Amino acid sequence: MNETLKQAKSILVSLKMTVVLLALSIVLIFWATLDQVNLGVWAVQHKFFHSFIVTARVGTLQVPVFPGGYVIGGLLLANLVAGHLYRFKLGWRKAGIWITHLGLILLLVGELISGLLQKDFQMRIDEGETKNYAESSRQNEFAIINATDPATDEVTAIPESLLSKGTVVQNPSLPFRVVPKAYYPNASIQMRSQVPNAPPSLATSGMGTMLAVTPMEVTYKEDERNVPAAFVELVGPDGSMGTWVVSPLLGNPQTFDFAGKTWKLAMRPKRMYEPYSLKLIKFSHDLYPGTDIPKNFSSRIQINPADGSPSREVLIYMNNPLRYAGLTYYQQSFDNNDHTTILEVVRNPSWLAPYIACGAITLGLVVQFLIHLWGFARRRAA
């Protein structure tokens, strides 16, 4: 074997490498915790953990400064697997360590998968309302709705990311092209009459002509949301049809007629439709007597299954989510004077992995601990 390769192998399998990686992971986690004050927990996860390299801004450049979660986690995994293969020795004395490390591998892989596949949405339901979709709390979509048929809407949804890149969209279901003119990740919208010195609007059609759009700093605070706004030009076969302003702030969709059909435009939170629907029967918010300290929140929900089978009722409350059709519904918040429930909807196909992994690691540690204790007691007795 080549000398360098040999050296690389002996580094990869070494415990020294383990210690270095553990130390690096501590620095990474600590740094990420501190940075949450500036960035918020969501951005921190992407910057530090779901990344290969952590970069920092020096002047105008993004400079790599530290290995990210994927690198450290991946190397730890490689070190662990390689170490076990290299020093493979079967025997009872190391049984606990084996089980622990197997669990650890499962934990690392499971977290990787859930980081890649986990999706979370929110579902707001008013009392008595039935809903068959959940909405993203972070991502928005630009929906173009063909509302000609009063019975069904035909929706073409363009993700926010395409608007932000300015990508021109031409789709067979639309008789026009969509040309994004401007996009602001966070913006406020006011009536033009209230903003005397606003620059002229890009919009030529719809409500946009009356509105002033002011871009704002992107916020990372936990209790604030970014509300995007965009100017979108629609171009038909005969040239421009006009430029509209769209934003979740506008509420009702803007309507216009074209090519004998009725169209609606709306930028709204990205939706995830489900074949079944949920109805909120009652939301309850209990307080401790004589205080504002919440004691419990709960939502009584009726599930109307997709296959038309009889509906059933469930109670979702703190520490007691509903797991249904591969999704988990948690009681997250409430609104509207306790008449609206807000459920967190999570799709995480690997949710079982940490349970198994932690069970294995715990078992392994207990076994190893008992083996040590047994040896210690025997030595003292001797």
Add this chain to the structure above:
Amino acid sequence: MTRRMPLYVVAVAAICFLMGVAPGWVQQPPSVTAFGRLPVLSEGRFKPLDSLARSTLLVIQGHQDVTTPDKRDLTSDEWLLDVFFAPDKADTYPIFYIDNPDLLSLVGKNEVNLTIERLSFNEIAPHIQDIVAQEKLAEPVEAQNRSRFQSSVVQLYGNLTHYLRLRRAILPEGSKDFLGELLRLQENLVDGVAAVRAKEDGKPHDEAKAAAMLEEGQKFVTMSESTDLLAIPPDEGDDPNAWHNTGHALLETFSKGEVNPAVLAYAGMGYAWQGGDTERFQHIVGLYQASLEKHFPKQVEKARIETIFNAAQPFYAGMWMYLGAFLFSALSWIKWPEASRRTAFGLVALGWTIATLGIATRMWLEGRPPVTNLYSSAIFIGWGSVALCLILEAVYKNAIGTAAAGMIGFATLIIAQHLALAGDTLEMMRAVLDSNFWLGTHVVVVTIGYASTFLAGVLAVIYILRGIFTKTLDKATADALARMVYGIVCFATLFSFVGTTLGGIWADQSWGRFWGWDPKENGALIIVVWNALILHARWAGLVKQRGLMCLAVFGNIVTSWSWFGTNMLGIGLHSYGFTDAAFWWLSSFVLSQIALIALANLPLDKWRSFRA
């Protein structure tokens, strides 16, 4: 002579503790104690007035006793009685602690008389408008971004509100003879209500009587809006948790046709207290207590036990026993090794037993597992570490276990004493934490993980200090300490890991994700990884005895960061205990640990124990 020392010392300590519990030793009249035992509903839980008085005084002025301007000492119960029934007197008691110079100048102190002192309500009252105005400016600023002046103003405003809400809990503002007013109301009730009815229907009526009755009603509305203390029990057959404040109970007078008897009882107590009529006071308290006992036996019993618990101050007593244990352990390395060691062991065992009783009482009162907030985590970390130390000492018999127990026990209880200044330590749990199963498993296990990581660190500190500054660290002791630290780190790895993952499972159950990178979660994870790092470094032969000790001392920094530092960021789901002063203490602690690690890296010929 020294043979009997352990017995004598432990006996004296036990007697000192029991004196606190024994009723005869409380320095207030029995009638006042009986008053302190009356249950009320406050901050969402039933508690005796005694607890209300103590926690209010701790929040406002940092300790439980009050000294009047004429240099009399009042117990917290006596103070509360004056606040309720003799507000003119209570307004002169200096209880508001102000240490911010800008705030002191706001309340009229200038260069001439600028001293940090406690002020009475009367001294502050002329400046209330300014305080309210400044508080309005400071309040919208997020807690961690406030300047010192802003924090002080918000705090003083909170304390004043707290005080005023108590002062108006029973008596209406400015009332001189509440009992007389109520009795006259009872007398005129039928005519008065009839007059008001007639007036509403537009029929002929006695205008004076109607006006008087409406005025009473308005007074009761004001009363019911100016306090949050629910002191008046519901009628028989009503929801037993639906207690009222006095104003609310008095408003029902008009529909029920009689003044609420519990309000009358309180008014009677007030009348007797104002007149200094101890006998009558005791009589009325006794009657009211007996009537409560009939309908609310559980609340009355809990209030009684809680009052005894308050007076016993088990954690305060335990603190001094741990300190004594540490001193005797240190003594054992110098003189009378066996007798001092056994004395230390006895004191640790006694302190731990008392702490166990204290924790058990708290659990019974709350109906909760031992750790429910930052305060109880401090107590439980101490309890867990000391338990491990007792085991270590029983095995090794070298006074190291008792010394470590003394240090950790004393330190954690001091921390707990300071955390108690934030208010009622038996507060109710917020909805998301309301799960006895997870509190009992995740929180308890992870707290034991903290406790054992600290213990490993403290053992390492003992190794370093004894090795450098004394000649007592011989080879056998050093090896024993290294084995102890290694064993405890193994134990800590197990508990911190299991505790952290149980937390992940709880999070998956209530928030839909196993891991959310929340600051507190990260802090716990860092402890697990650090313990794993220590073990791997030792297995790899990267560290020997001294290196192991340095790593274990650094574990103290890691654990204190997770315990307190993460809360100071003011973000995340677990940020429930932000304190300004804690930041200073945490920084000093971290620096002291770094200094110890630096010390440990002195060349061996500088270590007194190892010098040839």
